[in-house]
Amino acid sequence: MLGKGASSSLNPRILTTFAGDSRLIRSTRPLPLLLRSNPGIKPVSMQLSRTLSGITNLLFNRRFVFKFRFNVDELPGIKRKRLRPGKVSPCRPVPSDIPQPPYVKSRKPPGIVSGPEVHDETGIDCMRASGRLAAQVLEYAGSLVKPGITTDEIDQAVHQMIIDNGAYPSPLGYGGFPKSVCTSVNECICHGIPDSRALEVCLTEVFDGDIVNIDVTVYLNGYHGDTSKTFYCGEVDEEAKKLVQVTKECLDKAISVCAPGVEYKKIGKTIQDHADIHRYGVVRQFVGHGVGRVFHADPVIMHYRNKDPGRMILNQTFTIEPMLTIGSINPIMWDDNWTVVTEDGSLSAQFEHTIVITKDGAEILTQC
Numbered sequence: 001m002l003g004k005g006a007s008s009s010l011n012p013r014i015l016t017t018f019a020g021d022s023r024l025i026r027s028t029r030p031l032p033l034l035l036r037s038n039p040g041i042k043p044v045s046m047q048l049s050r051t052l053s054g055i056t057n058l059l060f061n062r063r064f065v066f067k068f069r070f071n072v073d074e075l076p077g078i079k080r081k082r083l084r085p086g087k088v089s090p091c092r093p094v095p096s097d098i099p100q101p102p103y104v105k106s107r108k109p110p111g112i113v114s115g116p117e118v119h120d121e122t123g124i125d126c127m128r129a130s131g132r133l134a135a136q137v138l139e140y141a142g143s144l145v146k147p148g149i150t151t152d153e154i155d156q157a158v159h160q161m162i163i164d165n166g167a168y169p170s171p172l173g174y175g176g177f178p179k180s181v182c183t184s185v186n187e188c189i190c191h192g193i194p195d196s197r198a199l200e201v202c203l204t205e206v207f208d209g210d211i212v213n214i215d216v217t218v219y220l221n222g223y224h225g226d227t228s229k230t231f232y233c234g235e236v237d238e239e240a241k242k243l244v245q246v247t248k249e250c251l252d253k254a255i256s257v258c259a260p261g262v263e264y265k266k267i268g269k270t271i272q273d274h275a276d277i278h279r280y281g282v283v284r285q286f287v288g289h290g291v292g293r294v295f296h297a298d299p300v301i302m303h304y305r306n307k308d309p310g311r312m313i314l315n316q317t318f319t320i321e322p323m324l325t326i327g328s329i330n331p332i333m334w335d336d337n338w339t340v341v342t343e344d345g346s347l348s349a350q351f352e353h354t355i356v357i358t359k360d361g362a363e364i365l366t367q368c
């Protein structure tokens with residue numbers, strides 16, 4: 001996860017941290033058109049600016065994330081109910097003998113650490129271990145997805161399995177994130193906070209289950225492993241299934257082009273080319289990232305066509321985590337300052353792996 005906002009005026013952390021594009025900075029530019037047409041949406045505009053060290057040639061993009069108020073009317077053409085926030089349970093404790101990443105105790109908002117994560121053989125073995133645990137936890141979490149389970153219950157199970165394995169759940173306490181995993185249901189693009197909402201399958205429609213992305217990161221022996229998948233709750237309709245499958249294909253294709261010396265921008269092109277064939281949107285504000293001894297490091301991996309000049313390095317570890325949408329790619333952020341949903345309520349899916357660049361290509365570290 002990478003990117004996030006804060007309070008009524010978004011601060012620069014928004015995409016610099018958890019799951020966002022690290023280049024967002026605050027701007028006060030209003031969006032009068034949208035305001036007029038829908039008084040329930042409070043716009044907060046933001047500007048992307050490249051602040052990452054080690055990366056030059058910045059593009060100046062302008063992106064917007066809106067704060068969302070819950071009295072917005074249902075939008076036409078969406079069969080399922082709008083996602084609404086539930087109750088978030090108290091923070092779960094971590095045994096004191098489990099080492100915590102430095103950001104948990106620090107008051108400083110975590111950002112993206114400059115410089116790539118490049119490892120020696122021992123470091124790669126540590127990355128394999130944390131990646132494997134993250135993948136095992138994700139598989140287990142996915143097996144729990146069924147009608148009636150709450151995302152808070154999934155959080156509890158994930159939390160327990162991670163600490164039982166002597167690891168720390170990386171999201172917990174990251175920039176104030178209150179839970180151990182992200183659960184992003186239906187139109188939620190990313191950073192959904194586990195809560196009291198039960199996953200649903202509509203009883204009157206046979207193929208109408210939720211889709212839910214579960215994003216697991218563990219911190220084991222000083223190394224983070226980060227992975228996510230989108231799961232079906234019961235039977236889902238063909239439209240949802242196809243989105244989920246194509247998103248997975250985008251990740252697989254992107255991994256297959258990685259190798260030493262390859263430009264990072266080939267990842268974005270590969271993903272967007274495949275999404276375009278199926279007329280899906282690629283979310284731009286949330287990015288892949290270097291991962292290893294720190295949760296979020298250089299490089300920023302953009303999932304859309306871009307001009308990033310950087311190239312992959314042997315033994316480097318980073319994530320690729322495309323988010324695809326059926327409709328709008330524009331995000332709205334809830335008042336919890338984490339949950340990000342599509343502005344039109346259309347479905348979004350995501351898959352993520354941590355990979356290491358090898359002599360011949362790339363190895364997926366987050367597999368069981």
Ligand SMILES: [Co+2]
Pocket residue numbers: 001002226288289319321352
């Ligand atoms: Co990530």
